[in-house]
Amino acid sequence: MADAVSTQSRPAVIGDSEFDRDTAVTRRAGEPGVYDIDLSAGWTIINALNGGYLLAVLGRALADALPHDDPFTVSAHYLTASAPGPAVIRTDVARSGRTLSTGQASLFQFAEDGSEVERIRVIASYGDLDTLPDDVRTSAEPPVMPPAEQCFGAGDAPESAPPVPGSSAISDRLHLKLDPATLGWALGAPSGKGEMRAWFGLADGRDMDPLSLLLAVDALPPTAFEMGLKGWVPTVELTVHVRCRPAPGPVRVSITTRNLAGGFLEEDAEIWDAKDRLVAQSRQLARVRLG
Amino acid sequence: MADAVSTQSRPAVIGDSEFDRDTAVTRRAGEPGVYDIDLSAGWTIINALNGGYLLAVLGRALADALPHDDPFTVSAHYLTASAPGPAVIRTDVARSGRTLSTGQASLFQFAEDGSEVERIRVIASYGDLDTLPDDVRTSAEPPVMPPAEQCFGAGDAPESAPPVPGSSAISDRLHLKLDPATLGWALGAPSGKGEMRAWFGLADGRDMDPLSLLLAVDALPPTAFEMGLKGWVPTVELTVHVRCRPAPGPVRVSITTRNLAGGFLEEDAEIWDAKDRLVAQSRQLARVRLG
Structure with a gap:
């Protein structure tokens, strides 16, 4: 359904879209560097909020708190x-330089006692x-x-098929098209390879920007599914490098896992834009349950 | 010279070695989570302290501050x-869990006004x-x-040769043997590939442990040298995953750069131990000067 909407109605624009509204943070009066937000249920996988959505929320707060705009x-x-x-998001500026600034941010929610x-x-x-200069000397190639x-x-x-495992509210917000070569898990025949690839866009047609790249690196099904594992693969740590402002249009996300050991795995993601530029790289360490 | 020393005298042991003495931190009385250290000039490259040595120092402080020992x-x-x-190192515990705990640490030095x-x-x-369980399902292969x-x-x-560019005090502390295939830069004929590989050990013969892996991921010459670039390649951000406790003996460090663009590059490092296990993965974002 989301596909039909995105291609037939007027596309949303950066600054006025589902993603922008749901990641918008509000400065708390009288408390510099503190922001409030009502986290949207529209970005859940099963019952948990997607880690990439949360990273974009934190990225939005830091873009306001720091003197530079781009992560x-x-x-x-x-x-x-x-x-x-x-x-609530509490930020702290560690260093403000001419070309780079560094800060930290923590996201808090509330226990029953407040x-x-x-x-x-x-x-x-x-x-x-x-x-940044335009020089590119890369040996990386698009997936x-x-x-x-x-x-x-x-x-x-x-409609007669059982729901795809992991399909959730977030599916309606994304225009996610998985490479059939990495879709075996959904048909009960995982490839055994630690690979997951997809075309990625926002369902309302909003183009990608550095903040939505933070969402995109963690929005595909886990590579663990293609390795024959099931269940939740919670992220311990996720680092994203944004290397280039993405061109308009959908991006390709390619995720690779090489080392599953000791109940942990890494997921390395690359995002390529419509101009065949490597616009983001990420790596996360996640936990898995070894059957 | 370091080679001769390390192979002929009795090897140092974990807990009693140059690396352990130079990364030792002292709890500051009455200030929980605060540590003092005199950073050793023995780990400098030209005049700057090696980033991996500094990471090991911070890792040492966090091992004391957190309820778990291994990064x-x-x-x-x-x-x-x-x-x-x-x-001085100031630490803060964010969360203490049963199997994982998370904290932060900042390293400070002092301006002229104190x-x-x-x-x-x-x-x-x-x-x-x-x-951790022993399960390993990896597609990664040793370099x-x-x-x-x-x-x-x-x-x-x-002795008649000019000093190797980048040779410095830290050279005496390391048993670093570079793969000739990635040594073209030292002979004025860089390969053009973003690769750097070496056998790595501590010169006094101390075996590797998780903390010295933090040093090892950032101790090789920059891949930028093999890409024909010169000069300082300062690290902006470095993330290390320690996946396994290393076996005794030297390790192999393999570093790859795929994307040099806009004045930045990533360096992906893998460390393999004597038992052919992938014991650490790291990625850093660094700045380069484009000729």
Whole structure:
């Protein structure tokens, strides 16, 4: 359904979209660096808020707190699971430089007695992507994957089919089309390879920007599914490097896991834009249950 | 010279070695979570302290401050360059869980007026590597490189040769043998590939442990040298995942850069132990000067 909406109505724009409204933070009067937000239930997977959505919320607060607008490198440690509802973000500026500034942010929610419980703690360095030189000397190549029309999203399953495992509220907000080569898990035949690839866009047609890249690196099904594992794969730590402002249009997200050991795995994500530029790299450490 | 010393005298042991003495931190009386250290000039490259040495110092303080001993994932943002001499580390525990605990640490030095200047800020999650299950399902393979005897260190240059660029005090503390395939830069003929590989050990023969892995991920010459670039490549952010306690003996460090763009590059490091296990992964974002 989301697909139909995104292609037939007028696309949303950066600054006026579901993603922008749901990540908007409000400065708390009289408390510099403190922000309030009502976390939206629209970005949940099963009952938990997506870690990339939460990272974008923290990234939004830091863009306000720091003198630079663009996240260059953001390191997040996930402490406790977040739920839709009120939250407060407390920021701290560590250093303001000419080309880079560094700060930290913590997201808190509230226990039954009203006390704050920390959900995520982040350190990030921000800059201005538009001031970087155009030089590119890269050996990285875009992922090999079919065009979006030959990939599959949550809306492509026949109505008689059981719901895709992990399909959730967030599915309606994303235009996510998975490479059939990494979709075996959904058909009960995982490939055994630690790979997951998809075309990614926002369902309302809003183009990508550095903040929505923070969402995109953690929005695909876990590679663990293609490795034959099931269940929750909670992120311990996630670091994103934004390397370039993305061009308009959908992006390709390619995630690779090489080392599953001791109940942990890494997920390395690359995001490529419509101009074949590597616009973001990320790595996360996550826990898995080994059957 | 360091090679001769390390192979002929009795090797140092974990807990009683150059590395342990130079990363030892002292709890400050009456100020919980605050540590003092005199940063050793023995770990400098040219005049700056090595970023991996500093990360190990912070890792040591967090191992004391947190209820768990082993760094699982450590994210560091480098704010200002550190120099040998007095420093203070301030730690804060974010969460103490049963299997993982998370904290942060900042390293400060002192301005001429005595005020504290922050050098590095770190968030880290610690656990106990010895409690992890033995399951390994990895597609990662050790780097292809010649045995250490066919690799080259700072001590292998003939006395008539000009000093290897970047050779410094830290060279005496490390048993570092570079793969000839990634040594073109030292001979004026860089390969053009973003690769750097070496056998790595501590010169006094101390075996590796999780803390010295934090040093090892940032102790090789920059990949930028093999890409034909010169000069300082300062780290903006460095995240290390320690995946396994290293076996006794030297480790292999393999570093790859895929994307040099806009004046920044990433360095991805893997460390493999003598039992062919992937014991650490790291990624850093660093700045380069584009000719």
